[in-house]
Amino acid sequence: SQQGEEDPQALSIQEGENATMNCSYKTSINNLQWYRQNSGRGLVHLILIRSNEREKHSGRLRVTLDTSKKSSSLLITASRAADTASYFCATDNEAAGNKLTFGGGTRVLVKP
């Protein structure tokens, strides 16, 4: 089964606006992580939320996790042009063992 699907696939906003993207998954998880990828570059870890946590903040990032709905959201507040990137959720779970399973990503364009 597929694990970690983000929506929307693409998002275009003005600088200063908030960006919200969602991730859904199918099996129970241990943790869910969000990563950012600038075009053609490596993935940068943003935040990790454990299955027993419901919300986590880091700077302008806010992540929620609803294990009953098997979904997570990433909110970027007061977006900047530098936030333009693709954002991926990644999960790990007991069945999958020692690896991350990534979703398809949300491409965010922040227009100045």
Next chain:
Amino acid sequence: EPEVTQTPSHQVTQMGQEVILRCVPISNHLYFYWYRQILGQKVEFLVSFYNNEISEKSEIFDDQFSVERPDGSNFTLKIRSTKLEDSAMYFCASSELGARAKAFFGQGTRLTVV
């Protein structure tokens, strides 16, 4: 912040040739990974490595692929007899505590098979 380094950044190879992609993980990390990303697609797990052996591998990681930690610092991915469909970005990652913790990714090697 510590980083994972990968070389080369870009490799072009003829179909059927062998390539070796190199990575230097973060020095005190114990878990090492290779992932790949075909252009415009999702990041796919290839293999994880712990305690000097493969701990998991995906269906993609068939006999064409192998990994090695030849010394205390390098971690390599060898692809034998490359195919056109092996063209992708290959990312090395390392983690202190495995998949339950933050992973540090390298900048990737863009492999183009022609």
